[in-house]
Amino acid sequence: PVQSGTSGDSLSQEPLAGSSPRACVASLSCVIPCRNEARNLALLLPQLVVVLSSLARDWEIVVVDDGSTDATVEVAQRWRDHGVRLLELSRNFGKEAALSAGLDAARGDLVLLMDGDGQHPPELIPGMVARWARGGDMICMVRTDRKAESWIKRIGTRLFYGLIDRDRRYRVPAGAGDFRLLDRQVVEALRALPERSRFMKGLFAWVGFRVEHIAYVPPPRPHGRSHYSLRALCSLSLTGITMFTSWPLRAASVLGGVLAAAAFGYGAVLAVSYMLWGNEVSGWTTIVVAMFLLAGVQLVSLGVIGEYLARVFDEVKGRPLYLVKRPRDNAPKEHQR
Numbered sequence: 001p002v003q004s005g006t007s008g009d010s011l012s013q014e015p016l017a018g019s020s021p022r023a024c025v026a027s028l029s030c031v032i033p034c035r036n037e038a039r040n041l042a043l044l045l046p047q048l049v050v051v052l053s054s055l056a057r058d059w060e061i062v063v064v065d066d067g068s069t070d071a072t073v074e075v076a077q078r079w080r081d082h083g084v085r086l087l088e089l090s091r092n093f094g095k096e097a098a099l100s101a102g103l104d105a106a107r108g109d110l111v112l113l114m115d116g117d118g119q120h121p122p123e124l125i126p127g128m129v130a131r132w133a134r135g136g137d138m139i140c141m142v143r144t145d146r147k148a149e150s151w152i153k154r155i156g157t158r159l160f161y162g163l164i165d166r167d168r169r170y171r172v173p174a175g176a177g178d179f180r181l182l183d184r185q186v187v188e189a190l191r192a193l194p195e196r197s198r199f200m201k202g203l204f205a206w207v208g209f210r211v212e213h214i215a216y217v218p219p220p221r222p223h224g225r226s227h228y229s230l231r232a233l234c235s236l237s238l239t240g241i242t243m244f245t246s247w248p249l250r251a252a253s254v255l256g257g258v259l260a261a262a263a264f265g266y267g268a269v270l271a272v273s274y275m276l277w278g279n280e281v282s283g284w285t286t287i288v289v290a291m292f293l294l295a296g297v298q299l300v301s302l303g304v305i306g307e308y309l310a311r312v313f314d315e316v317k318g319r320p321l322y323l324v325k326r327p328r329d330n331a332p333k334e335h336q337r
Ligand code: UDP
Pocket: 032, 033, 034, 035, 036, 037, 066, 092, 093, 094, 095, 098, 114, 115, 116, 117, 119, 225, 226, 227, 228
């Protein structure tokens, strides 16, 4: 059950308010990050080739192999003579890095990002291109149906977007994933960002430009399971929050201030009671509770600082985001012997 919420509207020729329509698609690159998607990719590529051929004269599909251990590379190579380019990363770097590799390699004036697992239906691409032609710079597919997800994942998603959406100047919209069509100027803006911790959803929001949303319902995965376990999602969320907000640091300061004020008030009460009634040796419970509370708050605050320090450390090391293997067919003769 695939639908494009505004497909009727997206096919209209009217330019978007405040923008001029674009003539036609000169060249289109489709970037697909893949980790062990051989069977899904074998289903997707034939459909994609048909759709892209009908849309643009000049197109390419860039399959980024993110350290797959199955036949993903072989499947992509089988399609090499039909417009598919293969970029093999030297190991698994994660989807965010694979997307960055694909953006660096893409040559088209328009770049489409999509998953290789069949959850981003190629039928929706013409609607996206139509929106671009009407003046959108970044066309972003927004999933509307989350019923298939567990309640814990849905609550986590709510919480995450609540925590990261702190900046009024740009928004990270919930439900907007990596199924996007980007104009060349957006691609260049993303490539110019120097950071190592690539939280793409945040970077897409940060660069701005004219963003258009189209609703869709993702179909289930034909083969295999999602790569994102609850733990992986938590870790990605933490990266997102530390890379795009600094409120946890502020929260630690505020918490410290509140506790210090409370301690000051309680100290005053104790002093007055001592002067009125003298010293009674009790309060063991108070001491133990206060000690644990303070130790807990201090360790949490240290942890918050540590998370930010870890990000700074990653940035300072300045290692490349990803490494690409030499293309197999370009290997010099002596290595082929
Ligand atoms: N992926 C990747 N590297 C990874 C994990 C995932 O390139 O380390 C790719 C994966 O092959 C797929 C896309 O990212 O094409 C989305 O992954 P998945 O379907 O597991 O995520 P979900 O749809 O659950 O968000």
